[in-house]
Structures are given as C-alpha cells and as structure tokens.
Amino acid sequence: MPSKNKRNCSVDIETLMALRELQVKGEPDILLQLVAVFLKNSEETLKALLEQKPENRFEVIQNLAHSWKSSAYGLGAKNLGDLCSALEASAKSQSKNVEALIEALHKEYLLVQAELATLSQAK
Amino acid sequence: MKIVKKRHDDDSVNFAKLHVMVVEDTEFDRQIIVATLKKLGVRHIQIAENGSIAASKIENVLALRKSFDIVFSDWKMPAQDGRSLLKWIRSKSKLKNVKVIITTGASQKEDVEDFLADGADSFIVKPVTIDVLTQKIVMLFEQKKKNAV
Numbered sequence: 001m002p003s004k005n006k007r008n009c010s011v012d013i014e015t016l017m018a019l020r021e022l023q024v025k026g027e028p029d030i031l032l033q034l035v036a037v038f039l040k041n042s043e044e045t046l047k048a049l050l051e052q053k054p055e056n057r058f059e060v061i062q063n064l065a066h067s068w069k070s071s072a073y074g075l076g077a078k079n080l081g082d083l084c085s086a087l088e089a090s091a092k093s094q095s096k097n098v099e100a101l102i103e104a105l106h107k108e109y110l111l112v113q114a115e116l117a118t119l120s121q122a123k
Numbered sequence: 124m125k126i127v128k129k130r131h132d133d134d135s136v137n138f139a140k141l142h143v144m145v146v147e148d149t150e151f152d153r154q155i156i157v158a159t160l161k162k163l164g165v166r167h168i169q170i171a172e173n174g175s176i177a178a179s180k181i182e183n184v185l186a187l188r189k190s191f192d193i194v195f196s197d198w199k200m201p202a203q204d205g206r207s208l209l210k211w212i213r214s215k216s217k218l219k220n221v222k223v224i225i226t227t228g229a230s231q232k233e234d235v236e237d238f239l240a241d242g243a244d245s246f247i248v249k250p251v252t253i254d255v256l257t258q259k260i261v262m263l264f265e266q267k268k269k270n271a272v
Contacts, residue, residue, distance in 0.1 A: 067148065070151075
C-alpha cells in the first residue's frame with residue numbers, strides 16, 4: 001500500500017489550489033466543474049472495475065486503471081493514483097493481486113470522495 | 124503540482140490567434156487541458172474523444188481551407204489512438220505545419236522515442252500544468268521562427 005502524503009490526506013490541497021488558478025473570469029467555477037467530472041468518471045470506472053472478472057478481463061482492467069490514474073493524479077489524489085498505477089501494472093502482468101487492488105482502490109476512493117465533500121462544504 | 128504564481132503572457136506567441144485541437148478520451152484530462160489553454164488566452168479550441176473523431180474534425184476544417192496550429196493528443200486511447208492519429212496527420216501534406224504534442228501518463232525513454240520517431244513535435248507527461256503547457260508552445264513557435272530564418 002502506498003504511504004499517505006505529508007498532510008495525511010487523500011487529496012492534496014496545493015494541487016486543488018493550482019487548479020483553481022485556471023479560473024477564467026466570467027466562466028463557471030473551474031474547480032467545482034473538475035471535481036464533478038472527476039467524481040462522475042470515478043463512479044463509472046469503479047463500477048466497471050467491480051463488475052470485471054479478472055481472469056478474462058485483464059486488458060479492460062488495465063485500460064480502466066490507466067484512465068483513472070491520470071485524473072487521480074491530476075486532482076491531487078496521489079494515493080488513489082498510485083493504486084491505479086499498481087493495478088494497471090498488475091493487470092498487465094495478469095497478476096493474482098488484481099482483486100485485492102480493486103478493493104483497496106474502492107476504499108481509497110471513498111476517502112477521496114469524503115474529503116472532496118468536506119472541502120466543498122468548507123468553501 | 125506547483126502553484127501558479129506568475130502570469131503567462133509570453134510575447135513570442137499570440138495565444139488568442141492559435142487554433143488548437145485537444146484529443147483526450149478522459150473527460151477530466153480534456154477539461155484540464157482546455158481550461159489551461161483558455162487561461163493562456165487561447166480562444167479557438169476544438170475537442171475530440173479519440174483519434175477517429177479528431178481526424179474527422181480536422182478533415183472538416185481542411186474542407187474550409189483552414190487548419191490547426193497545434194494538436195494535443197493522448198497516446199493511449201480506445202478506437203483510434205494517438206499513434207494512429209499522429210501517423211495520419213503526418214501522411215497529409217496539407218497538415219505539414221501542424222504541431223503535434225503528445226500527452227501521456229508514461230515518461231519512459233522508449234515511449235518518448237516512439238512519439239518522436241512517429242513525428243510528434245513534443246510531449247507532455249500528465250498531469251498537464253500551465254507552466255509546462257506554456258513552455259512547450261513557446262518552444263515550438265520559437266523553433267518555427269528560427270527555421271523560417
């Protein structure tokens with residue numbers, strides 16, 4: 001399991017602040033938009049991962065983990081990104097720990113989701 | 124990702140005049156790149172979810188006797204991937220001036236060699252940041268100016 005980052009958080013605040021810098025005057029709130037897209041994509045990806053049968057779906061799992069990894073790192077969810085990276089590599093090598101990694105991803109995603117909800121309420 | 128503290132109004136490129144295509148299958152990545160380009164002042168942006176849709180949109184623009192200045196394309200995508208799109212662009216003489224920047228999650232030496240061997244002008248390892256995006260665009264256009272001299 002990857003270690004927690006220095007703030008012991010699942011989402012890096014500095015990354016979120018950097019994303020906020022992308023706000024263009026007059027446009028909808030960019031951070032809210034990105035978080036909404038991230039949560040929607042994550043729900044879909046997690047559902048798809050939980051429905052896969054590892055023995056015959058390694059390629060699908062590898063692709064799902066690859067896509068999710070990119071957005072996880074992009075939003076500052078480093079632990080989630082690291083788990084996606086591990087899952088991608090495990091699926092590529094058709095390793096037996098794929099199911100355990102999907103379970104770990106599920107748990108980490110719930111933490112990320114809770115932190116984003118807290119941050120959104122604190123806004 | 125570091126926090127952006129400075130403004131990015133580099134004089135060497137007129138961002139407002141650039142025509143850019145963003146090809147990404149992941150909606151989140153697509154939105155980050157588009158938001159970053161808008162922040163830089165780029166106004167003409169088209170998006171595509173894969174290489175096949177991108178090729179179709181590029182054909183439509185060519186039919187109007189126009190083109191794109193830059194195509195940002197993910198490397199690994201379903202349907203038509205970044206490599207196929209890149210090879211297609213490089214096979215069209217009308218697209219010879221289009222700069223192609225590959226966006227990728229990988230940064231291994233062999234991957235980078237693949238991008239460049241297939242005709243990419245540059246690449247960005249995701250997540251994309253405003254600093255890196257600015258640097259890549261400015262570098263490509265400065266190179267273009269030097270080549271024109």
